[in-house]
Amino acid sequence: MPDEVTLLGAGCTGPLLGLLLARRGHHVTVYERRPDARRVPLPAGRSINLALAARGISALERAGLMPVLEPILVPMAGRRIHVGRAATAFLPYGQRHEERLWSVGRAPLSNALVTAAEEAGVTFRFRHACRGADFERGIVHVENLEDGRVETCGMDPVIGADGAGSSLRDAMVAAGLAAAHEDPLDHAYRELSIPPAADGGPRLEPDALHIWPRGGFMLIALPNADHSFTATLFLARTGPGASFESLGDPAAARDWFNSEFGDAIEHMPDFDAEFSANPVGHLGTLFVDRWHVDGKALLIGDAAHAIVPFHGQGLNCAFEDCMRLDAVLEQQGDWSGAFAGFEATRREDTRAIARMALENYVEMRDTVRDPRFALQKELSLALERRHPGRFVPRYSMVMFHAELPYSVAERRGAIQQRILDEATTTATRLEAIDWERVDAEVRDRLAPLPAAGQ
């Protein structure tokens, strides 16, 4: 018997999950509070593009969506590090051609997923916001934002893909069915843009993620399909040093940007207007002790486990959630068992990526400038060549090994880091590495990785 599934949120997780559930024969209605972005452009300034890696791509491939998405994906082969005004270095993401990331516009991705889900039979009701839920009566309250009327929908079941500020999660917490807390980051972000050059071409190297690491803060820029770039400044929220608070005045912000990111601001003709108008976005890690209420309700994606964006994995992880729930549903006949099974299999992995995402912030803004870090990166790539399938850099395990659980990547990464630390205690060049010792350590301490599919 098909069930009437109520899905909250049509970001990217909601439409992908809706499509998978519709293919299982369920009747799915998605309620989304914003307008349909295929018809009404969304306001600028909120994370316009994102990087997809193997986990996200693998989910889209398995859902059969790559043919429609490929035209909107921009490949990135590595990080272009802007050290000073003119000095840059290129750090490839991996050693194999396929070890690339894909920059994609959030709106085009969401729009394409919504259209694919509609074609699979999913109904979307835009400008409808969830306003609460009564778990005893099994109903969800949804407000039509056009006329203010509140409707009730069933929980047969309801799934909250309504993001970090999830209303379904709030309702679970209010009913005493879950506890949630957030570790806010003391840094926030603001988006800026780098338009195409006058001849329509890109102003920066187009197939790289650009990073201006500056220790306590950083700027990054991701390419868009139209040759523009979306830049994001990550900076302390408050404080007397450089912070969003202390740079409130656009003239002060421009002076500071000129001294810190001179080779970026020269490509930002709209800097003053954007720095004043674009919102400062909040960042944090969310912990929710329970993601489901029997077979009635489930949280998924950011609603269950929002993380900081420094590993570029939030959406990749949410897409992995969708595939895992689909796989659990394949084995488990009832929603209750499937939700419990989903939560049990995802908890450890989502905790692991939350920790690794926080660590990656320090790496991106700081250690990429450190010569020992550069040596360790070089050494990890050399060890990967010497021990293929056994020593795989943690970054690669997270980004390019879709079959490997995050928690395994984290555990193996810790062992590998100890090997790298020991090997670079005295050596300052690759030629000075004691290969015999390091090779023995790798063989002793790391089992071969399971082959894909095992």
Ligand SMILES: Cc1cc2nc3c(=O)[nH]c(=O)nc-3n(C[C@H](O)[C@H](O)[C@H](O)COP(=O)(O)OP(=O)(O)OC[C@H]3O[C@@H](n4cnc5c(N)ncnc54)[C@H](O)[C@@H]3O)c2cc1C
């Ligand atoms: C600056 C930044 C950069 C990032 N970069 C990356 C990256 O490179 N790679 C990556 O994988 N991830 C990245 N992320 C993380 C990624 O954006 C999130 O993990 C992802 O968007 C989560 O998807 P979601 O569908 O679960 O939630 P969302 O994308 O937040 O979607 C939730 C949807 O629910 C709707 N909604 C909210 N409340 C209600 C309600 N009450 N009723 C109805 N609808 C509602 C919202 O309007 C929205 O459309 C980044 C995040 C940030 C902040």
